[in-house]
Amino acid sequence: MPVVAAAVCPHPPLLVPEVASGAASELDELRAACLTAIDGLATADRVLVVGSATTDATYDGRTGGSFGPYGAPTVRIGSGDPVLPLSLAMGGWLLDQSKAAHVSRAYRAVPVDAPPADCLQLGKELAGGNDRLALLVMGDGAPRRSEHSPVHLHPRAEIFDSTVAQAFAAADVDVLAALDPELATQLQAAGRAPWQVLAGALGELRGELLYDAAPYGAGYFVASFS
Numbered sequence: 434m435p436v437v438a439a440a441v442c443p444h445p446p447l448l449v450p451e452v453a454s455g456a457a458s459e460l461d462e463l464r465a466a467c468l469t470a471i472d473g474l475a476t477a478d479r480v481l482v483v484g485s486a487t488t489d490a491t492y493d494g495r496t497g498g499s500f501g502p503y504g505a506p507t508v509r510i511g512s513g514d515p516v517l518p519l520s521l522a523m524g525g526w527l528l529d530q531s532k533a534a535h536v537s538r539a540y541r542a543v544p545v546d547a548p549p550a551d552c553l554q555l556g557k558e559l560a561g562g563n564d565r566l567a568l569l570v571m572g573d574g575a576p577r578r579s580e581h582s583p584v585h586l587h588p589r590a591e592i593f594d595s596t597v598a599q600a601f602a603a604a605d606v607d608v609l610a611a612l613d614p615e616l617a618t619q620l621q622a623a624g625r626a627p628w629q630v631l632a633g634a635l636g637e638l639r640g641e642l643l644y645d646a647a648p649y650g651a652g653y654f655v656a657s658f659s
Contacts, residue, residue, distance in 0.1 A: 435560050436567065436568055436634045438658060440467075440570065441470070442467040442527060442570075443574070444519055444520045444573060445573065445651070449526060452508070460648065463646070463648070468531050471533055472531050472532040472533060475535075477533075479537045479539065481538070481568055483540075483543060484518065484523075484542060484543070485520050485542070486518035486544065489542060489543065489544055490542040491539065491540070492517060492542070494511070494538040495512050496511050496514075496516060497515040497516065498510045498522025498526070510522060510525040510529060511525065541555075545623055548614065549611075549612070552627075552632075552633060553633035555630050556629070556630040557634065559633075560633070568630075568634060573622065573651060574620075574652025574653060575587065575621065575622045575651070576650065577590040583649065583651060587620055596612075598642055601642050601656035606632040606633075606635050609628050609631065609632035610632045612628065643656060
């Protein structure tokens with residue numbers, strides 16, 4: 434059965450109010466957009482959170498995640514040891530805040546440098562399962578959009594992010610599949626591999642872009658597919 438719904442969200446730890454502390458309100462719009470997109474996954478039989486990490490790994494829904502390294506040791510997800518990489522821990526935290534919190538979940542880490550062909554093949558395999566699967570795809574754009582970015586300004590960062598945003602709005606899997614991994618590495622756009630997994634799984638779903646901005650000079654997108 435094909436994927437029945439999908440959402441794309443970024444994974445800055447500042448989305449967690451306890452991490453952001455006094456600056457939490459600065460990302461209220463982004464946080465609300467994420468929850469709107471994830472609410473659309475509530476009718477699926479299972480949600481798979483897909484995000485980038487250093488290695489390929491699969492985790493069950495009980496696996497733990499912690500925001501202690503980001504200054505919020507009391508904020509945790511799951512019941513097991515906190516081993517989830519940031520992208521998946523952030524996805525799990527957002528799921529817990531949403532209307533899809535009750536849906537069975539699992540996590541899949543994709544190497545940030547995974548070849549596009551491998552990502553697309555994984556997406557196709559995920560779409561070939563028997564249950565009504567929803568994907569929560571976690572990925573940041575380029576953190577090089579301004580002079581005040583986490584990494585110094587790159588002249589191609591805004592063009593790259595604009596291309597990605599337009600592809601989400603149009604559910605254009607061909608554009609997502611064609612994203613250049615070398616350029617994404619230069620721009621430090623951590624979402625490239627997970628987005629290409631989505632491209633392999635999306636099928637005939639239609640896209641809606643809910644958020645496209647670069648607070649703090651880093652590109653963040655939220656999109657919903659149904």
